[in-house]
Amino acid sequence: MKLATLKNGRPDGQLVVVSSDRLRTVSASRIAPTLQAALDDWAEVSPALSALYDQLNAGEIAGQMFDSALCLAPLPRAFQWIDGAGYLSHLERVRSLKGSKDAELQSARPLMYQGGSDSLSAPMAPITVTDETLAIDFEAEVAAILGPVPMGADHATATAAIRLLTVCNDVSLRRLVVDDLQNGFGFFHAKPSTAFAPLVVTLDEFGNAWRDNRLHLRVQTLINDAVFGQPNAGVDMHFDFADLIVEAARTRDLGAGTIIGSGTVSNRHDEGLPTKKGGIGFACIAEARTVEKLKYGRARTPFLKSGDRIRIAAIDSDGSPVFGQIDQIVTIRGDASA
C-alpha cells in the first residue's frame, strides 16, 4: 500500500492512504492519526490500512484528489534519521575532494551518521539556506522506515523490520562538511533538513524490484529540467539495507519509525555518456565534480544556487514515479540573523 501525510496545521500532520495509481487519497485518521502512530502499532494497524487501500483502489471509496503540494514529509519529524553509506563509489568519489578526509574506506562495515530528524522537509518545501556560498548540494537516496529493532539484531531480524520505502534528498552544504569532519564530532551544520518524497510504500508493491534488501529501480534527478543522474539503486549497493540496520543496532535498540538512508545512490560506471543519451550521471553534484576534475583538470558543474529547481523520483518499469516526486527550489534566507 501507499501512505502519505497531509498538512493539517499540526506538527505530525494527518495520515492518509493513497491509491495505487497515486491519483486519489482518503484519510486514515479513524485507524491511526499519524504515520508514527501507525508504526507504533503496526501489527494491529497495518491490516486495517491495507483494507482501506483495497477499498480505495476498488472504487468503493471515492476519496479526494491526491496533491503532493498538500503533503508534509511522510514523517514530518522522526525520532531517528540515520544515514548509511551503502554505495562505496559515492564515498570514493566524494572523499577524494579537496579537504575531505581521505582515510581508507572501510568496506568491512558500513559508515553511517546520526542525522537531525526534528524537522524533515516536505516534498515541495524550499531548500532554505542562509548563504549561497556554502556549496549547496543534493544527495538522492532510498530510505527505509523501520519497526523496532533490538540491539545486536542479526541480518534476518533486520530484514524483517523494514516496513516502508521512499526516496529522500539529503541536502548537504559541502563547504561545511570539511569543518564538521575536522571537528571530529561528525556531520552537523553541513546537513540541514532532509526532504522526503510524498509517498511511503510497503515492500509488496515492488514485486521483483525489491530483492536482496535492495530497491532495483532508477533514482532520477533533474536539475532545472535536465536529467542530472539516473543510477539504479539496486546496482553497486555494497551494503544492503539489512547490513545497514545490523550496523546501526550494534550498541543500541532502534525505535519504531527509525528512518535509515541508503547513502547517495552511486553506480560504478564509466562516465562517458551524457544523461540525455541514456548515461547514468550522478545522484549528487560532488561526485560529478570529482569525475570532472580527474577528466578535465577542473570541476565544471556548479553547486546549486538560489532559484535552482531540483526534482528526485524513483522510476518504475512503467516510467512512473513510485513515491511521487521531491520538487524543491533553492531559497536563500539572506538576513536570517539580522
Next chain:
Amino acid sequence: MKLATLKNGRPDGQLVVVSSDRLRTVSASRIAPTLQAALDDWAEVSPALSALYDQLNAGEIAGQMFDSALCLAPLPRAFQWIDGAGYLSHLERVRSLKGSKDAELQSARPLMYQGGSDSLSAPMAPITVTDETLAIDFEAEVAAILGPVPMGADHATATAAIRLLTVCNDVSLRRLVVDDLQNGFGFFHAKPSTAFAPLVVTLDEFGNAWRDNRLHLRVQTLINDAVFGQPNAGVDMHFDFADLIVEAARTRDLGAGTIIGSGTVSNRHDEGLPTKKGGIGFACIAEARTVEKLKYGRARTPFLKSGDRIRIAAIDSDGSPVFGQIDQIVTIRGDASA
C-alpha cells in the same frame, strides 16, 4: 514547576505534575497527554500545568506518591538530542587520551554532535551493553529542553527558547569513540542510549542558581556509594546554553522538544583533594584517568563493569536533588546476537 513522565505501557508515557517537595504527583493528561504534546503548545498548555502545580502544592489535590521507579525519561523518545561541549576542560582532558583526536580545541565555536534520541533511558533503567570490555563510561551533564528555534537565531532568541532543565547521563563506550571519530562520520556506536533524571523543571524554580544561561548547582555522581565527582555546572561553562543553541541553529530550525546537553560538566580545579574531603572530582571516568596518567604515569580508575551502580543528581543549596536522581546499574547483555 516540576514535570515527569510515568510509564503507562505506551512509548511516550503519561505526563504528570510533581509537587515542589517531589513527594506527590498528579496526572496532567486532561491538559496534555505527553511532555512532547505540552511542548508543542507550550504557550497555551503551560499556564494550565502551572495552575495544577499550584493546586498540588497547596494541598487542594491530594495526588499520589511520586516514585522515580515508575518514571520514564521525561521525553522517552525525542525528535532531537544534541550534545554540546560547553566545558573546555572536559575536551582538553579527554582529547589527550591515547587514540583520541588531538586537534586544536575550537574555543570560538562550541563543538556538538547529533545524538540518537529514539530511545532515551528511564532514570532507573539499566545501562545495557553487549560487551564489558568496551570501556563503559558515564558523562554527567545538564540538559535543556527547548521550544522551537528558528534558523539563524541570535543569543536573545536562543535564551527565550529554554523551557525546562534536567540532568542526564550521556553513556559512552570509550573503546568505540576512537573508531567512530576515525571513521569521520562522528559519534554513533560509542553513544548508546542517554539516561535522564525523572524531573524536568522550569527556570523560575531555580532563583539565582539559574543565571547567565548556566545552572549554578553541583552535579554529583556516586559510583557504588562513593562520591566520584561534584563539579559545579555554573563554573567554567565556557559556552552557555544560549551559545550552544545559537550554534545548533546555524543552518537549520530546531523543533519544539529539542534536548540540548551542556557537555560533561567539568571544572578547572587542581585535582589534589579527594571527593570525600570535599574535592571536586570528575563527571566522567575518562577525565579522571587522564589526570591520573599525568600524575602517576598510569590510569588507576577502572571503567564501569557489570553490576556497578551509578547515581547522578544536581544538588541545590538545601542538599536536595532538584531533578530527582539517575540511578543505573551496568548490565551486560552477553549473547544479544546469538
